[in-house]
Structures are given as C-alpha cells and as structure tokens.
Amino acid sequence: MTALLILMTILCQDGKSREAACLGMRFRDLTADERKAAGLESGGAKILATVGGAAKAGLRKDDVIAAVAGKPFKHADDLIRTLYMSKWDAIDVVRDGKRETVKLTLKDLDAGPGAGDASPDFTLKSLDGRTEVALAKLIGKRPLVLIFGSYT
C-alpha cells in the first residue's frame, strides 16, 4: 500500500488534474474555473460517477467534494488517503452551487451484501454476447467465486 501511495503522490505532483476511483466513486481534481465556481480556494474533487454505497448514500455525479468532515484536501490523491486513513462521518459537497453536508461513513461507502446475505441475482452476457450467465445456474453444487474488475 505504501508503494502505491507514493506512486499516487508522484502522479499528482506534476500539476495535472488527476482522476481516481475508490469506494464506489470516480472523481478528479477540479479545474481552476470549477474551483472558483465552487467557492473553494484550493483542493476539491468532482464526482464523475457513483455506484454502490456512494450512490445509495446520496452522493451524485457532478457533486464537488469540498471536504471530508470539514477537513479540506489538496487533490484527488489526498482525498483517497483521507477517506481510507482518517476517521470521518460526513462529506461536504457543493451541489448546484450550494454547500451541503452528506452524513455517511466509510462503512456506508463500503455497503454491499455481507456474510450471510443473499447473493444479489444477476443475468449477464458472456463476452461473445451469445449466451447468458445467470447466477442461479452457478450456485448450488460448489462455492462460487465472483471476481469483479477491469483491465485498467
């Protein structure tokens, strides 16, 4: 983890806007104009997409994350570290020009089915698009390992 954080820090030191994905959110550094429009002197991150706990907790695409529990952050990399490594109970966002506080915790963002919960049903397409892959047909005889991810 340390090596990854060092790499992330290096990536953020070249002055370019950076994008990051964690905890059901994808976000990027604000541009200077966006920062000014949000009323921030520094930092801030724009949410590009939310899924899972972040979406359920009320965070939305185009929200500007201004601070975590009132504490500002320098850039997207700093936001990741703040979310993972500090104690917090709210995220301050600028939404439609107004500053709002969304009450949530790391646990909310990490929400999802846990041990003992029914596995959410799905029917997906195979890579060639020709067949359907249904959860119901995979469970029953042997444990099922679901690996979520992408190439990048």
Added chain:
Amino acid sequence: MHADLRDRAEFLLVYVREAHPSDCNWPDNDVALKEPTTIEERAAAAKLCVEKLKFTMPAAVDGMDDATSLAYTAWPERIYIVGTDGKIAYRTGLGPFGFKPKDARAALERLLEK
C-alpha cells in the same frame, strides 16, 4: 486461485467499468483503453483483458447500467465468495486497498474444508 481450485469451486470474472481508462485524467500507464460507451465495447475490453492476462476462468460483462457492480458494491474491484446456499460466505474489501486475493483464497479454502 482459479488454477488451483477450479475443480472444487465455480469461478466467474465479472467485467465492470474501467477504473483508469486512457481518456480519464489518471489513466493506467500500462493499458491504453478508453472507457467503453457500449456493451460491445465493454465486451471487447473484457476479451482483451482475458487474452492479455491469460485468464482461463469463465467471464461475463456487467451491463452499461453497472447494475451488478452496484448491487455488490464491487467497483472498481472486489471478490465475493458465494456459498452453495446462495448466501455470501466472504467478501474482500473494495479495491484498490481492500482487494486481497490471498485473503479470498484462504477464505475459500476454509469454506471447502467444512
């Protein structure tokens, strides 16, 4: 994990939206892949991933509504183990920091020993 335990468990790779596509501000330095905008493009990205990384496990593509990764809170990456009763037996944390395949393998081996 798949190579060693595929005779004792089912495996499925669920290909979800890209975490660091080339058209974002923090792209993957090793993989130049734009964020797919159609299910066909996402399937093509998944095929490329499977071929390049030489995955042999079955794979499927999450829809462009990200419904499955939403239901499992699984983006950008995560592993779930589902028991034979259809209930979640184990899950890793979210990636990147919580994605720990070794822990998932240990959990699967414990489950198989029961």
